[in-house]
Amino acid sequence: MNKTIELDITGMTCDHCVHAVTTAVKEVPGVNSAEVSLEAKSAVISGDSFDVQKILEAIAEEGYSAALR
Numbered sequence: 001m002n003k004t005i006e007l008d009i010t011g012m013t014c015d016h017c018v019h020a021v022t023t024a025v026k027e028v029p030g031v032n033s034a035e036v037s038l039e040a041k042s043a044v045i046s047g048d049s050f051d052v053q054k055i056l057e058a059i060a061e062e063g064y065s066a067a068l069r
Helices: 015-026 052-061
Strands: 002-010 031-037 042-048 065-068
Touching: 002 052, 015 031, 015 042, 015 052, 052 065
Parallel strands: none
Antiparallel strands: 002 042, 002 065, 031 042
16 A cells, blocks of 8 residues: 655755655655655655654654654
8 A cells, every 4th residue: 555645844954964864764664755855844755554653753863853744
């Protein structure tokens, strides 16, 4: 089952931040793609049966905050 979520992300200030968040999210089991936008301070994440809480935790481990839109 493919699903897509949108997150608001706070704390990103540069391309390095975008890369860190993208890498962390893509390491979560079940995530197929992650499009992180510095300008919109958001991410669109798609995949099969991923755990949203694990995505939020992965982002927090990188030092950023995220919440479902």
